[in-house]
Amino acid sequence: MGKERDLAAEFREGNIRGLARAITLVEKRDPAVRHLLEALQDRVQRPYVVGFTGAPGTGKSTLVDCLVRLLRDRDQAVAVIAVDPNSPYSGGAILGDRIRMQRHALDSKVFIRSMGARGHLGGLSVATREAIRLMGAFGFDVVILETVGVGQSELEVAAIADTTVVVLTPGLGDGVQMIKAGIMEIADVFVVNKADVPGSQKTIQEIRSMLSMGPRVAWRPPIVGAVAARNEGVDEAWKAVEAHRAHLEASGEGRQLSEARLKDEAADLVGEWARSEARALLDQDAKLSERLLHDRIPYAAADEILTRQRAELIPERARSKKKAGRIMESR
Ligand SMILES: Nc1nc2c(ncn2[C@@H]2O[C@H](COP(=O)(O)OP(=O)(O)O)[C@@H](O)[C@H]2O)c(=O)[nH]1
Ligand SMILES: [Mg+2]
Structure with missing residues (x-):
């Protein structure tokens, strides 16, 4: 956690090396970027x-x-x-x-x-x-x-x-x-x-x-x-x-565009996360993957994965918060 706090301080001081290092983290898809941006939200x-x-x-x-x-x-x-x-x-x-x-x-x-x-x-x-x-x-x-x-x-x-x-x-x-x-x-x-x-x-x-x-x-x-x-x-x-x-x-086109972009970004993050979760589930769950291979079409398996993800996310608020925290990390 210390890394992003130092970087945030460098941003506030206007130290350009902090920006250069932050972009390197972006390229490595380092989850610290999320925390840095949250620290710099203002x-x-x-x-x-x-x-x-x-x-x-x-x-x-x-x-x-x-x-x-x-x-x-x-x-x-x-x-x-x-x-x-x-x-x-x-x-x-x-x-x-x-x-x-x-x-x-x-x-x-x-x-x-x-x-x-x-x-x-x-x-x-x-x-x-x-x-x-x-x-x-x-x-x-x-x-x-x-x-x-x-x-x-x-x-x-x-x-x-x-x-x-x-x-x-x-x-x-x-x-x-x-x-x-x-x-x-x-x-x-x-x-x-x-x-x-x-x-x-x-x-x-x-x-x-x-x-x-x-x-x-x-x-x-x-x-x-x-x-x-x-x-x-x-x-x-x-x-x-x-x-x-x-x-x-x-x-007003500019505002529409920037709103649409943000929505796309949030949806992309969810999509990336859901995809990697789904892939992991298919690799872990022999029954599920057997059924998929037997079906030879992916729809029923996809339905089941979605149902399971939903069951995991929706009823437990506390857990879903923890899950959300993993979105950036799992990219
Ligand atoms: N004749 C002429 N050459 C130019 C002009 N602008 C750029 N160049 C040359 O075109 C070449 C390619 O330029 P560059 O800016 O690297 O192109 P880029 O690949 O699109 O980034 C270079 O040799 C430039 O000096 C211009 O207005 N007139
Ligand atoms: Mg060029």
Whole structure:
């Protein structure tokens, strides 16, 4: 128990090393995270979360670096998470990005971290959400998520972010790629980066016409041209993000989203717990598993497990409390 109390104190003192260590605990799925967050409950407030996604090489890191500078000029504390579902590594930025970000190394209001999935399905979302919560409790105003732009990471990041920025570059075939990846649906803002190379106007036109073919929606994603390498269009890109944030607030959509997210998280925790309990029961109870194998369909066994879990949880308040305490631990 001492560990999380010390960490909580470090958070209150603003010691950034405490945050770094807490995120390492998140990645290890250490149950101490739960106790830490409970100790910091009065400080928990969700930072504004902006996701950047797009194919590798489109200039996301370059753009994010510019935005970090812009936000620091406005005295906002900003944290960056590089989300890499393929990487088992964590605890530091990818080499190139680390060099790029070195200019912020002495700034205590900038925090950069990469997170890997560690081969855990859905694990990255859980870990990222917990890391964001810790960053908010520490006092960060804005959290930027950058995906490596492959696999499922786009969709995962879009589900976590308040505003999702899709970064594209001029070039043939982008349109086809976007439709395939379902990226049109997740974009709240489009940035067409590398506007210094030919064809950016055409790409902007393509996106515009694709958007006009889609259903009428309350928010039409702005399309911003940028040259991140020269720090051009960065202000406009951030303005578009802020416009989307204002839309979320004015429409009430933002509150709905954050409520839905919390409900999903609570349900996920219960689901994870129930699943591991069920699996353990099936392994322990020979009669139950025999019956399942005999049935060759899982429904009756599932019914029985649910009935047993309910019988265990509902009648005894005291026990159910103890059970609830195990939810995080059993993840
Ligand atoms: N011509 C041009 N190159 C850029 C621009 N922005 C970034 N780059 C370059 O594109 C490459 C990939 O950039 P990076 O930010 O690492 O892309 P990421 O993989 O999306 O994070 C680097 O060599 C950058 O210097 C731009 O606006 N114009
Ligand atoms: Mg990058």
